[in-house]
Amino acid sequence: MNANNQLQQNVQFALFWEPYLEHTTIGVTAQNGIVTLSGTVDSYEKKIEIEKVVKRVRGVKALVEHLEVHHGITPESDEDLAIKALAAIQLNTSIPENDIKIVVAKGWVYLIGAVDWNYQKMAAQHAVSRIIGVKGVVNSLLIHSVTTDAIEQNAIQNALKRSSLLRNKTIQVAVDDNVVTLTGHVDSYLQKEEAERITWNAPGIWRIINHIEIQHP
Known part of the structure; x- marks a missing residue:
């Protein structure tokens, strides 16, 4: 085979x-x-x-x-989905609802705006993705952290080293203003995503460029 x-x-x-x-x-x-x-x-x-x-x-x-x-149910109107999406966002206290706009078209939910943290961006996506009738979610939320702290390159590298999933993996971290670039090699798609997830926990990041390559031993 x-x-x-x-x-x-x-x-x-x-x-x-x-x-x-x-x-x-x-x-x-x-x-x-x-x-x-x-x-x-x-x-x-x-x-x-x-x-x-x-x-x-x-x-x-x-x-x-x-x-x-294909939900197998009578399709809900975009208006009804928009009402439910707005309610789902409002119910999650970790999401800054005033900074997010919701657009619904043909069952697809589009999230537009800016938040301070990536976890807020992902929480918004998770909240609307659970609504019955939603066909897809396009998460266009930007990360614009208001923190003035400099991004700590060493802190990110140490956090990556502490991950059991990334044990013995060498990942390089480069910082340019509010942008972090990750390079190196891992064994799986999951490890590549885990490195990015951990990096997002650092304050001050607006964008991550993930150039980590997947190489299988």
């Missing part, structure tokens, strides 16, 4: 192993570490979970996702 077929099979087994994906048919192709998914799911939240499962599979370097959300 060649490497492409092996990766395809590994992804298929990983999806099959998840009980909440029972009765869900997902097409999987693999080519040089790039995995493409196709098919339909009954919720946007499930679509996100499928992506997480695939990213954990060893050998996946990139993911192309063509999954469509």
Whole structure:
């Protein structure tokens, strides 16, 4: 079995192993570490979970996702989805609701504006992605931290070293004003995302450029 077929099979087994994906048919192709998914799911939240499962599979370097959300219910109007999205944002006290604008078009929710922290950006996305009837979320929120503290390069590097998931991985951190660039090598897509997640915890970051490469031993 060649490497492409092996990766395809590994992804298929990983999806099959998840009980909440029972009765869900997902097409999987693999080519040089790039995995493409196709098919339909009954919720946007499930679509996100499928992506997480695939990213954990060893050998996946990139993911192309063509999954469509078909809820199997009478579609809600964009107006109703907008009301629910606004309520979901307002219920989460960690999200600065006054800094976020919501646009809904054909079942897709667009988040526009700026927040101080990446966790607020991700909290907003998570809040609206759980709404039944949402077909997709485009998170265009910018990170514009108001902190005047300089980004501590050594603090970021030490935080990366403390991660058990990134043990024995050498990741370089470069800081240019409010932009952090990550370089180095890891073994999986999941490790690459973990390095970025940890880096976002540093105050003052507006943008992260993740140039970490995935190399499998």
